[in-house]
Amino acid sequence: MTPEQRARRVGETMFAVDTASKDTMGMELLACEPGRALMRMAVKPLHLNGHQICHGGFIFTLADSTFAFACNSHNRNAVAAGCSIEFLRPAHAGDVLTCEGLEQTLSGRHGIYDMRVSNQRGEVVAMFRGKSATIQGTVFPEGA
Numbered sequence: 001m002t003p004e005q006r007a008r009r010v011g012e013t014m015f016a017v018d019t020a021s022k023d024t025m026g027m028e029l030l031a032c033e034p035g036r037a038l039m040r041m042a043v044k045p046l047h048l049n050g051h052q053i054c055h056g057g058f059i060f061t062l063a064d065s066t067f068a069f070a071c072n073s074h075n076r077n078a079v080a081a082g083c084s085i086e087f088l089r090p091a092h093a094g095d096v097l098t099c100e101g102l103e104q105t106l107s108g109r110h111g112i113y114d115m116r117v118s119n120q121r122g123e124v125v126a127m128f129r130g131k132s133a134t135i136q137g138t139v140f141p142e143g144a
Helices: 003-016 019-024 056-074
Strands: 029-033 036-042 078-087 097-109 108-120 126-135
Touching: 003 029, 003 056, 003 108, 019 056, 029 056, 056 078, 056 097, 056 108, 056 126
Parallel strands: none
Antiparallel strands: 029 036, 036 097, 078 126, 097 108, 108 126
16 A cells, blocks of 8 residues: 555545534545645634634634644554644635645654645635644554
8 A cells, every 4th residue: 555545545534433523613624645634614604703703713623633634644543742823814704714734744653743724815824733642553454
């Protein structure tokens, strides 16, 4: 199995049971590649806060979900060990947010990943950095 096939299968396997991202948030997984993931979410009225802009927690969740797919793409179970986000501009109802996550480094049990959340005009809405830690197991079993 190539790294690309492995990552694609990780994405398919995880997304199929990711109720939070898929069903609750309405996200789409567009790509899962080695060390990279791409997700999309339309901002709906239910995502708006008291200022009538997208609640930062929903933007964070999009970035965090993208981070999960990117850091698990090698089929080694990985979880978040820490993360931070910078909000750069608001998102509004009707906006379509796309998040691209890229692996910056993977060393031993830890990886660093950067997520860029952009709107449909290509404007950067937020930047998220996550640190992953691998734990025991794999997303799907690989043959011996």
